[in-house]
Amino acid sequence: MQITAKNIAQLIDGVVVGDPSAPISGPSKIEDGQPGTITFLANPKYKEYIYTTKASVVLVSSDFTPEKEINATLIKVENVYACLAILMEKFNSSLSIKSEIASTAVIDPTAIIKENVAIDDFVIIKPHVKIGQNTKIFGQVFIGDRVEIGQDVIIYPGVKIYHNCKIGDRCIIHANTVIGSDGFGFAKDDQGNFKKIPQTGNVVLENDVEIGSNTVIDRASMGSTIIKEGAKLDNLIQIAHNVTVGKNTAIAAQTGVAGSTTIGNECLIGGQVGMAGHISIADGALIQAQSGLASSIKEVNSKLYGSPAIEYQTYLKSYAYFKKLPEIVHQLRLIQSQIDNLKSNQ
């Protein structure tokens, strides 16, 4: 694919500043951009690179004003990231499988599979499964009894989906993720041994949900564990039984959410965050990485940090003094000796 700066600008409704005929064969990063590629400037941290990058074209925000000369051609747009997404899709050469059913797949005859579905080698599809049109299922995936999968879904290699779970349209699930394993529920019997509490519910992923690799979403003990429309979960995340993750909420890698907790819509949860069970987090919460949430957050758009998490700025201020604790204690001793002096002088 060989296109020009002008072609790109038309595609994303941008304004060219420089050579509209600059040729572009693919994307690159601004700090190691190559001639013939397009790059972008979105994070101000990378501003300096725009003056030295070898990339031929740079996507910038419409309010960007250069402070010195720039060799590259610029394309100015309203939303750099959104335009970048459109561009990258142009250059994307993703993992692909043919829209056919591999002869090695083992598919129960009661499964209902719509047109144009791709099923790769060594996939197992159990009885009464339903799969919508244009869905792609990569190799070595396991789909349990009565699972329902929507249309235009992509399920990457090695994913395991337990019985009765439901996957909405346009969902993407990355490799080796597990959907619908048993929640962690036990009761001690009279002899003090754990007895398993059967987990009879399921997992529901609504439309446009994306889940990373090696993540686990446990089935509800009763009812459903629900990941709502448009939510995005990164790799190695733990979602316990009966959790609800709100619409358009994004959760970074290695975060864990304990049982029956409800996370609101439009939240941004950092990596390695832990949330206690049976709490609820109001819409728009911004949780700093490694925080621990022990109780419910009632105010919308809260910004939190720490374990247990408190208001973000309060944590930073307290932590600044935490680092000075040896000094503070030293001061305390000085004060006491001054008092002792004053006393003896009285």
Place this chain on the structure above:
Amino acid sequence: MQITAKNIAQLIDGVVVGDPSAPISGPSKIEDGQPGTITFLANPKYKEYIYTTKASVVLVSSDFTPEKEINATLIKVENVYACLAILMEKFNSSLSIKSEIASTAVIDPTAIIKENVAIDDFVIIKPHVKIGQNTKIFGQVFIGDRVEIGQDVIIYPGVKIYHNCKIGDRCIIHANTVIGSDGFGFAKDDQGNFKKIPQTGNVVLENDVEIGSNTVIDRASMGSTIIKEGAKLDNLIQIAHNVTVGKNTAIAAQTGVAGSTTIGNECLIGGQVGMAGHISIADGALIQAQSGLASSIKEVNSKLYGSPAIEYQTYLKSYAYFKKLPEIVHQLRLIQSQIDNLKSNQ
């Protein structure tokens, strides 16, 4: 399955308060209970729902006394969770495979497989493996050389068990968990490069152990990594080489235990806890989520929190003052100025 409140009460030795003929077709959660279902009240947080739930029957503790009118029929029992476990099993419709060996499984002829074993599609069983009766092995599982698996075991899809490991009777291992991969052991050679220390031991799961999804238990460098009888491990847990987890100990998701550490019996370990290597934790320890254990815990039934972890209440008290550090420092300044005043007045 259609049974009545009276049937249920007989099954779990409970006392009916209300309509003994109330019909029950399945379980539900108290906050979204449906007519014709049975629910339960165990966590006091949910007490309010008992007055509004639409569920026909509610399982309650024998010491429960209603504060206002309740529409549902009650069944009073000694231990709500234990009775619930019995009930849920009644309603359980789990992932199932036939007690036969799939034609696509690749099983070495030297493997010894007892009667009534189910082996699903694309399972690999290496030489000299032994599998006890009634055990179920789901699709795409890998069982390495000389692995021994007991009876009535369930191994969910995609589990990988390396050579020489031993799995006791009635164990359950959830999807994509790895048992017996190499411990993380390296020594620097003269050129400063890491040289791998071979990991020649194995992993032993004793009877009645349950392991969640995407968990990893590494083989011992020498000897065995041991998970003792009745221990329960959640999802995404890291157990390093030569660790021992005690009898009936439960570990929540995303906790990591470094090499050669020994955890006692009957411990409850929260999620995202980290434990240093070469330490030992006395029986009955209660470790709060996200704690970090840097040294051994010698006292039984210790309750700990923090990183490094300290006594639970002490951590909470100290953390309460941590949040007030800016205020404390401000007070310190006020005190100093008072002293300065006193001095100048002397």
Place this chain on the structure above:
Amino acid sequence: MQITAKNIAQLIDGVVVGDPSAPISGPSKIEDGQPGTITFLANPKYKEYIYTTKASVVLVSSDFTPEKEINATLIKVENVYACLAILMEKFNSSLSIKSEIASTAVIDPTAIIKENVAIDDFVIIKPHVKIGQNTKIFGQVFIGDRVEIGQDVIIYPGVKIYHNCKIGDRCIIHANTVIGSDGFGFAKDDQGNFKKIPQTGNVVLENDVEIGSNTVIDRASMGSTIIKEGAKLDNLIQIAHNVTVGKNTAIAAQTGVAGSTTIGNECLIGGQVGMAGHISIADGALIQAQSGLASSIKEVNSKLYGSPAIEYQTYLKSYAYFKKLPEIVHQLRLIQSQIDNLKSNQ
């Protein structure tokens, strides 16, 4: 295999103190050593065991001087761990597959596979893959389009490698690890919905890299996510898009590194550490387990702890006072009352 202390000493250039004909059939741990085995003393914590161990032979440092009588034969060497590694390899009986291609593997005819490669059952190899000589690929592995794998590589069961990734010579990748899944990149569109930013780059593992089980290394959005020569990553680690991990750096389990961060050479990163995105860590850093790195580390050989991480000793000192905060606040009150006294006495 039956060899003597003398044979072993010759192999590792050690000096025998005791019976050179002591027979050795395998390795054991010093605290539960059995007659006829060889064990070692490297960690001083275990020193006491050398006087009671039943092992026939103990590997010790050349500067070790016994404080009382020892029954075992000693072999004195310069570097105990390095010699142990050589010995363990002698006794190692690892997971093995034949150097042949299983009839059940599905290999695209365009793949180029060199001599003496082992490919186990149910492996999927997509178009234009290249695999070097002597490489072993265990069962149920997925190798995406155009992946290049070096020679003498071991890929354990269930590993999934997405398209275009590159694996160097002598790399080892443990079970169910995912290499090259999409980085976590989304931009909000005008309706406030997340739009996926295509991840067009790849992952490069240089030579002699070892990766644990259930770890995830995401592909770069553009360019490469790079794990440099000799680096060792443990289980359940998250490496985000465009990260670089330096040469001979070791990372313990459950650590997560956010996007575009660069870790230097020869760093030792503890378990459950979190690193923010777009930062860089200088060579030789020593990061304590559970730390959180929020900003770049510029000084080489830094030792850090805490979240956000600060200098190691400073953290320990501050934490020592953190534990005494209730006491410090009490002292503050006493001081105030003394001042009040002084004031009223003036």
